[in-house]
Amino acid sequence: MNPDVVQFSRGVPPIEAIPARELAEHTEAAVAELGPRLFQYPPIGRYLGDPTLREQLAKRHDADPDHILVTNGSLQALDLLAAHLLSGSGAAVYVEGPTYDRAARIFERHGGRVSSIPLEADGMDLADLRERLRAEVPAFVYTVPDFQNPSGVTLSLAKRGELLGLAAEYGFTVIEDIPYRDLRFHGETLPSLSELAEGARVITLGSLSKVLSPGLRIGYVISDADTALELATRSEGVYLSPVGLCQAVAARALGSGLVTENVERARDFLRPRHDAAVRSVQSSLGDALMAVPDGGYYVGVRVKTGSDPDAFLDRALGAGVKLISGSAFYPSTEKSTVDTMFLRLPFQAMTPEEFSTGVERLAASLS
Numbered sequence: 502m503n504p505d506v507v508q509f510s511r512g513v514p515p516i517e518a519i520p521a522r523e524l525a526e527h528t529e530a531a532v533a534e535l536g537p538r539l540f541q542y543p544p545i546g547r548y549l550g551d552p553t554l555r556e557q558l559a560k561r562h563d564a565d566p567d568h569i570l571v572t573n574g575s576l577q578a579l580d581l582l583a584a585h586l587l588s589g590s591g592a593a594v595y596v597e598g599p600t601y602d603r604a605a606r607i608f609e610r611h612g613g614r615v616s617s618i619p620l621e622a623d624g625m626d627l628a629d630l631r632e633r634l635r636a637e638v639p640a641f642v643y644t645v646p647d648f649q650n651p652s653g654v655t656l657s658l659a660k661r662g663e664l665l666g667l668a669a670e671y672g673f674t675v676i677e678d679i680p681y682r683d684l685r686f687h688g689e690t691l692p693s694l695s696e697l698a699e700g701a702r703v704i705t706l707g708s709l710s711k712v713l714s715p716g717l718r719i720g721y722v723i724s725d726a727d728t729a730l731e732l733a734t735r736s737e738g739v740y741l742s743p744v745g746l747c748q749a750v751a752a753r754a755l756g757s758g759l760v761t762e763n764v765e766r767a768r769d770f771l772r773p774r775h776d777a778a779v780r781s782v783q784s785s786l787g788d789a790l791m792a793v794p795d796g797g798y799y800v801g802v803r804v805k806t807g808s809d810p811d812a813f814l815d816r817a818l819g820a821g822v823k824l825i826s827g828s829a830f831y832p833s834t835e836k837s838t839v840d841t842m843f844l845r846l847p848f849q850a851m852t853p854e855e856f857s858t859g860v861e862r863l864a865a866s867l868s
């Protein structure tokens with residue numbers, strides 16, 4: 502790949518947002534404290550993960566530690582959860598359109614009939630969901646409510662309440678996936694779906710990848726005690742037990758306040774990148790912007806490609822910008838044929854100059 506090509510590809514944290522030195526110190530301290538035991542198999546038999554880490558996560562989310570299973574990254578939690586909720590049943594699953602691509606693929610792999618609910622500037626179109634519920638109630642609705650991957654859209658407070666009302670009325674589960682939730686650069690944090698749940702069943706997926714380190718591979722799922730044990734049994738059948746060393750380091754990082762400090766540092770580092778990215782999309786692509794994200798890693802746009810999607814992506818690459826096809830962010834059965842394409846523009850790992858060069862090249866490829 503030509504190094505001059507601007508790549509709008511993955512949501513990898515910038516290396517500056519990972520507290521490597523402090524993590525090395527915590528690793529040394531964890532080894533000194535726990536000794537050879539850290540290098541033995543962690544326990545098996547419905548093991549939910551490092552008890553100290555679960556205590557820390559429970560405090561962070563005001564949850565019961567017995568409701569938390571810690572996994573090797575939250576994608577693994579999603580895979581275990583999909584296996585548990587779908588068991589190859591062919592049940593319906595509703596996701597946002599666009600949605601996190603890997604989530605859609607996981608649900609499809611576990612036999613879900615995945616279809617999307619259109620995403621608006623304030624979250625999924627609930628009139629559309631309501632209509633769809635009259636025809637079929639899904640096993641679950643999957644949402645990334647804060648600074649969504651891939652669009653940057655946040656589900657509004659009013660829609661959070663309405664979605665939960667529908668979940669309680671029709672009896673479906675809501676999975677909220679919240680890895681970006683703490684990375685708010687402007688405005689007030691909204692309550693999470695689990696905080697608002699009342700009569701609805703909400704399962705929360707969390708991750709330390711974007712607030713501490715993706716290399717530690719610490720993800721978790723917060724559900725209820727029975728589901729947590731069920732998922733733990735499934736996890737043992739796949740990888741015996743999770744990585745004890747990483748969990749011990751993560752427990753120290755949370756307990757010492759490093760995660761809280763690092764969230765502040767990451768926000769300060771990313772805020773100018775976010776602001777510059779929004780300005781450059783507004784000036785080069787105008788009303789293609791789906792929403793001003795105010796947090797997270799991504800800006801989402803809907804553009805008129807004026808041609809077949811593949812021809813447009815080739816033209817953009819020729820102009821020096823590599824883009825992921827928007828159809829990747831939809832269920833496989835919904836490949837778009839129209840000339841409007843969704844595009845995800847991650848801004849977190851680029852300087853403002855690099856980002857705006859990419860957006861200008863993108864704009865030039867549209868005409």
Ligand SMILES: Cc1ncc(COP(=O)(O)O)c(C=O)c1O
Binds near residue numbers: 574645710
């Ligand atoms: C919405 C969403 N969920 C889950 C993940 C997976 O994160 P993890 O590193 O915890 O596996 C990502 C990673 O980018 C993500 O954007």
